[in-house]
Amino acid sequence: MDFLNNIFPNIYEWIAYWIQSLVAGLNLPKDAESALVTAIMALLVIIAIILWMVVMVLILIWLERKNAARIQDRVGPNRVGPWGLLQPVADTIKMFIKEDIVPENADRFVHTIAPMIAMLPAVLMFAVIPWGKGMFPVDLNIGVLWIVAVASIGTIGVFLGGYGSNNKYSLLGGMRAVAQMVSYEIPQVLTIIPIVLMVGSMSLVKINEAQSGWFGMQWFVFAFPVGTIAFVVYYLSALAEVGRTPFDIPEGESEIVAGYMTEYSGMKWALFYLAEYFNFFIVCIIGATLFLGGWNGPFLPGYVWLIGKVYALVLLGMWIRMTWPRFRVDQLMNFAWKVLVPIALVNIVLAGIALPIFKMIGF
Amino acid sequence: MSTPLVLTYVGFFVMVAITLGGGLMAVSARNLIRAALGLIIALVGVAGIYFVLEAEFVAVVQILVYVGAISILILFAVMLTRGLMKRDLPAQNAQWIAAIFISLLMFAALLYVTIGTNWRAVETKVAGDLIPKIGTELMTTYLLPFEAVSLLLLAALVGAIVIARE
Structure with a gap:
């Protein structure tokens, strides 16, 4: 239980330790080293959270369409991937190649x-x-x-x-x-x-x-x-x-x-x-x-x-x-x-x- | 974990650049909506400076009041005023030389005061949660100014409704 609760803080600690030892190899002055570690970790956290949110939202869009279909007595997206799960991914790719x-x-x-x-x-x-x-x-x-x-x-x-x-x-x-x-x-x-x-x-x-x-x-x-x-x-x-x-x-x-x-x-x-x-x-x-x-x-x-x-x-x-x-x-x-x-x-x-x-x- | 000093400096100068860029856009844009956008960017930059200086409460209030409320008001005022929506309005009139002179004078005065003052550096941060302290002070020591400001806002609100009804 404690292990499951702490799994993400622990991963953070491991990565922080890893980055720390990586940066230590550069032989920078003390101030620059701690600044670099802080900046890299902050950036990693930001990227991780945004990626996590994008994945969540892709699931959300699929859920919304599927749910709407059920309530309106339709089937909803069911062609791309199992139960249409890959539909949001296909939509994203379509968005990227559309004309602006x-x-x-x-x-x-x-x-x-x-x-x-x-x-x-x-x-x-x-x-x-x-x-x-x-x-x-x-x-x-x-x-x-x-x-x-x-x-x-x-x-x-x-x-x-x-x-x-x-x-x-x-x-x-x-x-x-x-x-x-x-x-x-x-x-x-x-x-x-x-x-x-x-x-x-x-x-x-x-x-x-x-x-x-x-x-x-x-x-x-x-x-x-x-x-x-x-x-x-x-x-x-x-x-x-x-x-x-x-x-x-x-x-x-x-x-x-x-x-x-x-x-x-x-x-x-x-x-x-x-x-x-x-x-x-x-x-x-x-x-x-x-x-x-x-x-x-x-x-x-x-x-x-x-x-x-x-x-x-x-x-x-x-x-x-x-x-x-x-x-x-x-x-x-x-x-x-x-x-x-x-x-x-x-x-x-x-x-x-x-x-x-x-x-x-x-x- | 406290932020390393280098990062504080980097953050500070990034925020200063955003503020100055926004300000420049606000005074130089020929389109009023763009000028308003520049003002918003400058205000966000100021909030960022407060954040870098670890005055989170002031920073958030800055965003809430200036970015969230006042800028929306400005945008609305621009949209609802006839003729202001045109793309290219002259950004300056005949008084621009006087304006530059006065601005420089103002800047010089501020610079003189800023450099001349013997700023005292506070060694220790105020301990604990600041918000309850601010609240307590507002409700005890500064109750009269606080209520006076509320009354003023109420009067402004009533006045706005009266004008709108005419």
Whole structure:
């Protein structure tokens, strides 16, 4: 059990030791040596996490298509590889060899940089995610705030994508996306506050450790009613934040073609698409970390628990996507400002009242 | 594990380059959206400098407020103002000589103060988690300024709604 839990930290130690001895062979001065080792290890961690995320997202895309097919009584991808498992790989290769089209009157620079900016927040957020016991790239003491702050950068990318394409549907999609993201950010942030109150820290590692009681089942979602309400509101606003059906008005294909993505093709479009799935995956990770105990759970190693919880949330999101019709714009805004925000605000007050009681029963 | 000093220097100068590049883009771009983008890049660079200096809280607040909120406001204002969306607006007017003069004067003054001040190096880092301390200070010692700022923001909010309704 301990062996399984420590397998990734141990691998990290081995590689660090190996790099250390490699660099020692160069006979550099002491300062340069430690700087080089730190830089190489940081780079390796970044590459490993991004590769891991890309693999996860490829699985996610396959799962989404397969799941959608099942719900709509179809078969789904089943030609490339067993059960169509290699379909995302084939799609990726197709994306790479597609022509990269930039509209003639588009702002070429903005058009090119927008998908990169849209991709940025997801990648930055991986920096503070604890994947298991002792498995985190950085333990920022303001981890939650970091996630909230970085998430807002994605809005700029979507907006610039809409503007830079010089297309009215793109612009409309971009505007809608910004309005929606800015609105749903607020309930999402407000639901995190009760958790921060209960833990007394904004570090994601500390939040995880605070949920390790009761044989790893002391999850905040069980802190009825505060944690439960917070979780439901968080999940709904997170779905809206990443723009998935029923909240996908920024790219509603029956109204504005494909929204801000209309004029994109090839790898730029793939970046937007990937960013969307990255964001979906990461809000599920954060939901699992904040409310479902993160890597805490009995019997199995931590990272298995985390991935299991994340995929449970992901599947729930897919189920909702396939079975609900799209909101209208005004309904969407009303839902954020007149339903979710008041509930989240009342929930914070409730948390203040319930905190001493939770302390008494050991939460 | 503390970061080696060499890496701190590298990070610092990379962030300074990003900030200056963004600033240059903000003042030289002929297109307002691009100028706004340059401003955003400069603000991110400043946040990066704070990070290198291990002031994580200030850095994150910088991203949250300036990059996340203010820049979106600027972009929206540009889009909703008629005629500003045109591709090539003149980036300068007749006052550019005076502007350069004033900027240089300002720079010289700042440089004089920066070099002239006897900066005290703090030997030890403040121990423990800073966030609770900041929160406690805001709620006790600096309660009045804090509430005054909240009131000001509320007034601005109400004012914005009143203007929007006309």
